[in-house]
Amino acid sequence: MDILQILLSESFWAASLRIATPLIFGVLGALLCEKSGVLNLGIEGIFVAGAMSGWMAVWLGAGLWGGVLVAAAAGGFFGLIHAILTVPLGLSQHVSGLGVTLFATSVSYFSYRTALPNVSSPPRIEPFRPLDIPVLSDLPFVGPVLFQQTALTWLALLMVVVVWYVMNRTALGVAIKAVGDNPNSVDAQGLSVYGLRIGAVVAGSSLMALGGAFLTMSAFDAFFFGMVNGRGWISIALVIFASWRPGKALLGALLFGAFDALQVRLQTEVGALVPSQVFLAAPYVLSIIALVIVARSADYPRALLTPWFKGQR
């Protein structure tokens, strides 16, 4: 078997990072929400909204970075709905999240169909191109793997650093973590529990939407129904696996990407022996296994899923 050969090829590592990119955005977004005490199951729909709105903005002539901004704004909008329902109103985070997923998905699908009623093949946009950095891109191995990715992959990596820095090195991060562990203590400090939670959910949802935008603006160049394909749910599993740490989240997403890239390559090797569906199902099975392994030891934010009301202890 040529697994070693696959593992040593630069195209494999480049693909791993590419596949990991939307998950990095997704896991970081989910991490931010959950650290503040709010589970955001709207993620799958927010991915769809980011993918559709970002693509649509570019298609209407907003430019690629304009599309990224539109996607982030769309994510923030749906995140705000979830935040209002779950934070000041204190409603079930599970049901509200699923509601937001259904709502964001149907808004996206309806808008797409209304803007493009009868298209046989989805219209294409000019997506982000791989960066071409002089010298660096031409380095052996490292060049193709790292320096020929698109700008959105770099944005994802940058976001890992930003989220890590905010969570671990700033007063804001301390406050967000505290509001997810013990909101009463934050309230006693005179900080706004509602404000912190709503802000974290909106910011996290914007990040999630960028994961969707990567799909239509970098990985592909068009919007398809069902293209998100569970990436949001996988991100929710990965964030538990990463025990809510940005660094581990990056590692988890990369491992996942590497595994996915590996299965595509193995499929061509042993496709005759094993049904292709075994490989297709592998990422989801892997997510469940990862979840089962860490479930008991996971260090859940202590106030996760628990609503908090001002003036009630």
Next chain:
Amino acid sequence: MIRVEPRTAPSRLMKIGVPILSAVIALALAAIPLVFAGAAIGPAYVEMFKGVFGSKFAFSEMLTRATPLIFTGLAAALAFRARLWNIGAEGQLYLGAMAAVAIGTGAVEAPAVILLPLIILFGCMAGAAGMAVPAVLKTRFGADEVVTTLLLNFIILIFLQYMLEGPLKDPMGLGWPQSSPILDQGMLPPLMERMRVHSGLIIALVCAGVAQFMLARSVWGFKLRAVGENAFAARHAGIRVNRTLLSAALVSGALAGMAGVSEVAGLKGYLTSDLSPGFGYTGIVVAMLAGLSPAGVVAAAVFIASVFVGADSMSRAMGVSSYLADLVVSTSLLCVLIGGFFARFRFVRVKVRQRAAS
């Protein structure tokens, strides 16, 4: 200053009024996307109404659509009552359908009186098995069932693809990934001549009745509600929480599996990978609109089915995307959530001076 205060007990009027009001608001809000789609609002609503109540056929189509939603709605309602978040009804539906096809397409040669119950039994068992996995992963390993059931949906769909291209594939199917047709004596008999509505609806209504009775009157129903309301207290009262959760999971999965049986053996006759347009997920909306009451599930399923069938026919007549139905359904879920808040809490004016004194 205004304070939010819990009501002692939500009134009966609130319990029934909130879902109805939410449904009406969601329907009214559909006017916004209709404007965006450039459709005349009045005629659009008329078309939607006619699409459900315009003819005997239209109405029977609505009932046909409501049938699987009653099953998946019950599946969600019972599980949610026990605080078991079964989001996997979509996958369990397909497991039920696969079992029905595996038994019903010729593997067992028997008259209808034997074959039909057999198909239903195996369909339900397959669905139950599908929910037993995440339930055990939850009780044994503490793995969150929301994520596992969601991921299992994808795994089961891929498994379905494999089965339809392999073991269950119709050799006469001209290469299409579909199963052989279920034998005539394995089909649920139709209820009306020349209509698609079938006896799966009767089974669904019976299930709703039994579930309503069991939940309200049986020891099992009491345990289920106790675990859902306060698992900690239930444990101290001597209720075996994990066992109760597992039983809720099995019943919930079986009901979702039954939705698959009913669709494949009542309506389509053979299995394809697009048997369900998201009945499993829509079942969650049905359950929430029903306030997690089995009797309410029937009413909510009829409403949601009306939205789908009505919007479909409006969409054909006026060229508005039929995703409008999904929009109304998801909006009604958000509305009923917000309504639930007003049913449970009230706003009280508190004088600032009083508050300072207390």
